[in-house]
Amino acid sequence: MTGIDFARSRAILVGTGTYTHGLPAMPQAVNSLHAMRDLLVGPRCGWPEDRVKPFENEVEGGGVQRQTAALIHDVKDVLLFYYVGHGQLLDGEDLGMALVDTEHDPRMRSSTSWRFNDLREELTYRCSARVKVVLLDCCFSGLATRYTQGVGLADEIQVATRIEGAYTLTASRASQEARHEQDEHGLTYLAQCLGSYTQGQTY
Template sequence: MSVLPDPGASRAVLIGTSRYRHLEQLPAVSNNLRALAGLLTSPVSLHLPAQNVRVVESPAAGQSAVGAVRQAAAEATDTLIVYFAGHGSVDADALSLALPDTEYGRIETSLPYDWLRQVLLLDSRAERHVVILDCCCSGLAPGRMSASPGLADQAAVEGSFLLAAAAETRTALAPVGDTCTAFTGALLDTLHHGIPGGPALLDLAALYQHLRRTLEARGHPVPQARDRNSGARLALGRNHAALPASPAVLAFGTVTGERPWPDPRSVRTVTGSFTALADVRVISGLTHRAVGERSAGRSGCQCLLVSWQACR
């Protein structure tokens, strides 16, 4: 079953390099970071608290990016999202992420992807991990995860999903004149507008399939993915193509169809409780006051559980 993470117990680290001294400039990456941070903190997507989303733009050294991921990995107990946008390259058969001073052929000037992966393996408290790579050759990351049984075992992170913008030998696309890169732009558009006829929750499996179809139809590089232990069931938002334009107040006991209700068992924080209660209001069509009345004056997770039962 697809599930939305508790925003209070989740973290996101968005890393990107838009300015380079030796490589082609990628101004769209800066737009990617701002747009994705705004989306993740909005009700359109996960409604993460602003302090739970850290943006690391054009880090001078790999330690800055790795340090941000390590801190988020120590804080998140539900879901950790790590995103990178910029140039990517293959150095010694491994994916490297370009930094402002990166020079092709000089591996010491790049950020090895394996450094980020090791933080998730060794330092993360989160139950679920999402890695999104919008860079050239990013498909090498899931490829390395399945290169051999020993390597796959070493790279496995429980409940993880890795989404890469391009296959191993393809370049990611940043069309001239577009606000965002092709891959991230398509991801943002899908989360904003939804998938017509798609599931009620936009889990990573549905997003990946939709992005493949959309980008392939446009003649853009086709994304790659790797799922570990049902990580694909994690949702990054509700399908807004399946929601009414405005909630209509429903009579008590009205059936709302196939729309999934928030699961009280997935709520771990006060922030998660408020977010789930807001979902109850949207799905049921009831006002906050009506939801509160049906909760019989209870608060916190008890309120959510009683409201969930009463509104259904």
């Protein structure tokens, strides 16, 4: 990966595979979090380890949103944000990124999930990064680009960038579930695809 001033860039990786309030365990999410980190700091991408910050199995109210916001504010060149775990449909057609203690009960999802719109506001109004890349590896992740779906990929990226100030790649459409390998040692399909792409393989 070239053309990045790593001293002024940061990758933020958030993965949730353990749940305590009714959502099914998803070890593939944590596996994918580790795989993404290894991919970024490996020889193919070349990110310095101290510029890649993983958050694994965080709880709501545990400070991950505050810590992430502080990291976002510090970026001037390239910001990469990756979330992997359960995605949930919230009121107002917002995407909820599930944390360890996010409720399975639909009535409690909005108050216990990390709302994507909160992250969107940080990126739109309080982030000075030259390039913003958002990778959403969860069900219903297409909600993040719901106003651009149905056009070609190049057009979708262009429109999403103009509206949100970020390049956004999602693992599913707004009404779809994302997929992962059934083996508990496996990966999500998006993580698998990204790893294969960077290795120059066909997936």
